[in-house]
Structure formats: C-alpha cells, structure tokens
Amino acid sequence: MNKIKFADYNEGQDIPELRVGPIKQMDLVRYAGASGDFNPIHNDVEFAKSAGLPGTIAHGMYIMALMGRQVTNWAPPTQVKFFGVKFKGMSLPGETMVFTGKIKKKKEENGDKLLMVSLTAANDKGEVKVSGDLTVKAE
Amino acid sequence: MAELSKDIVGRKMEPFTFTVERGKVKEFLNAIGETNAIYHDVNAAKAAGYADTPIPLTFQTAFTFWGYGDKFWSDLDSFGIDTKRLLHMKEEYTYLEPIYPGTTVSCQVEVIDVKVGKMNMVTFKNTYSDGKGKIFIEAEMAIVIRPEGM
Numbered sequence: 001m002n003k004i005k006f007a008d009y010n011e012g013q014d015i016p017e018l019r020v021g022p023i024k025q026m027d028l029v030r031y032a033g034a035s036g037d038f039n040p041i042h043n044d045v046e047f048a049k050s051a052g053l054p055g056t057i058a059h060g061m062y063i064m065a066l067m068g069r070q071v072t073n074w075a076p077p078t079q080v081k082f083f084g085v086k087f088k089g090m091s092l093p094g095e096t097m098v099f100t101g102k103i104k105k106k107k108e109e110n111g112d113k114l115l116m117v118s119l120t121a122a123n124d125k126g127e128v129k130v131s132g133d134l135t136v137k138a139e
Numbered sequence: 140m141a142e143l144s145k146d147i148v149g150r151k152m153e154p155f156t157f158t159v160e161r162g163k164v165k166e167f168l169n170a171i172g173e174t175n176a177i178y179h180d181v182n183a184a185k186a187a188g189y190a191d192t193p194i195p196l197t198f199q200t201a202f203t204f205w206g207y208g209d210k211f212w213s214d215l216d217s218f219g220i221d222t223k224r225l226l227h228m229k230e231e232y233t234y235l236e237p238i239y240p241g242t243t244v245s246c247q248v249e250v251i252d253v254k255v256g257k258m259n260m261v262t263f264k265n266t267y268s269d270g271k272g273k274i275f276i277e278a279e280m281a282i283v284i285r286p287e288g289m
Contacts (some may be wrong), residue, residue, distance in 0.1 A: 020172065027170075034163075034170035035236030036204025039222070040213075051223045052285070060227035061200050064170040068196035072175060076191045077237070084279075 021096030219288035
C-alpha cells in the first residue's frame with residue numbers, strides 16, 4: 001500500500017470508488033455478530049415493523065465500515081487522522097451502495113500536510129445515505 | 140422509563156476495558172468484506188511498515204458493544220432514551236495512536252450534549268485509551284430519537 005503524497009493530489013480530484021451489494025440480510029447478521037450491535041431493528045423484520053420502519057435497516061455503522069474500506073483501499077490507516085460521518089438516510093437490504101470521495105481541500109497546518117476529503121455513500125439510484133469527512137496526513 | 144432531559148449531560152457510563160483479539164478483528168474484517176492483506180497478515184503488515192496488523196477504521200464500535208454489552212442498552216434506557224426509536228445520526232473518530240492486537244483498551248462513554256425538542260438528540264463522547272493517559276481514539280456519537288408516528 002502506497003503512502004499518500006501531498007504533491008500527488010489536487011483539490012477536486014476523486015479518490016477511487018467502491019461498490020458493495022446488494023446488501024443481504026445475512027450481511028447484517030454477520031455485522032451484528034462481529035460488532036456486537038444486536039439492536040433487533042437490524043435483524044428482526046417483525047420488530048422493525050413494530051418500530052415503524054419499512055423492514056430491517058442496515059446498521060449505520062455497517063455502512064460506515066464499508067466507507068472505511070473505501071478509505072483504506074486508498075490511504076494507509078495510519079495516515080488517517082479523522083473520519084466522521086453523518087447518517088442521512090436508512091440503507092435497506094437489497095440496495096447496492098456506491099462509495100465515492102473527492103479531495104475538498106489541501107492545507108498545511110502546524111507543519112502537517114493535510115488532505116481534506118469529502119465522502120458519500122449513495123445507493124445505485126444516487127440517493128445519499130451517508131456523508132463523510134476524512135482528514136489524511138500526507139507526506 | 141425516565142423522560143429525556145438535559146440533566147443527563149455529564150453522565151458517564153461505567154468505565155470498561157476491551158482486549159483486542161486477532162480472531163475478533165478477523166470476524167469483523169470478514170463481516171465487512173475487508174480483504175486488504177495489512178489487516179489479515181502480520182507479515183504483510185510489517186512489510187508495509189506497521190508494528191502489527193492495524194485494526195480497521197471503525198472496529199472500535201465493537202469495544203462498546205462487546206466490552207460493555209447489554210448494559211449499553213439498559214444505560215440508554217435509564218438515561219430516558221427510547222432505544223426502539225433511536226437512530227444513529229453522527230459518528231466521528233479522531234485517531235491519535237494506532238491500536239494493534241493484544242492491546243487492552245480502556246473505554247469511557249459520557250453524555251456531552253442533549254437537545255430536547257421536536258426531535259430529541261443526544262451526543263456522547265467515547266474515549267479509548269491505554270488507561271495510563273495515552274489516548275488512542277476520541278469518538279463522538281450522536282443519536283436522534285424519532286418521535287411517535289415517524
């Protein structure tokens with residue numbers, strides 16, 4: 001995995017995208033076990049409906065984890081200084097997720113060369129589910 | 140159930156620890172479809188300049204759910220949060236030091252903000268440290284509680 005170099009990137013440049021899906025109920029079961037988040041809205045259709053949802057919904061953190069895959073397919077994890085997301089919509093089983101990202105700003109701060117990246121997870125119809133911000137300390 | 144109010148700002152969950160085990164990390168990697176060798180293979184990680192296989196960017200979510208367990212949900216309940224109507228709104232990580240397998244991480248969850256209104260919102264700060272002053276990750280999590288009928 002190559003280190004991210006400040007000089008190699010320009011503002012407005014895209015980072016490589018990642019497509020995952022369609023999300024299956026089994027993916028959510030596996031994620032529940034791995035993360036320990038057994039909130040039944042993610043794995044029990046009847047419970048989810050009784051909570052007023054259309055059916056089970058993906059863990060927001062599952063989508064963030066996939067976004068994290070996109071990030072470290074591109075940048076080594078030790079260069080990632082900040083990763084934050086806002087959940088905009090529910091991701092449902094059956095949806096295919098597309099993760100994209102763009103260099104929003106390059107800046108030097110206290111001697112650090114930083115790439116500020118905006119991230120988006122949308123379904124394949126373009127409906128945004130998660131937006132993210134990433135700070136990579138470049139070389 | 141208690142009613143949600145600003146009074147819970149400053150409330151802390153009990154401190155807990157979580158030891159990062161290789162098998163647990165692998166289970167997480169497999170669940171998210173992560174195949175990057177640096178996460179799976181110590182030799183590949185070392186060849187890439189890491190001390191050991193790093194944890195993936197969001198693995199610390201398991202610290203709370205596995206380290207604190209069902210008490211997480213019962214604490215939310217005691218804070219006046221209707222967990223059935225809870226939706227995750229924001230999650231942010233500031234990475235200060237890498238975490239490798241074998242590390243026992245000390246964790247502390249604290250309520251830092253509450254907004255009561257049409258939509259009730261609660262923000263938590265989670266600090267993951269070595270218990271001796273070295274912080275690995277600082278996290279902020281915000282949840283929203285859907286009103287009835289939404």
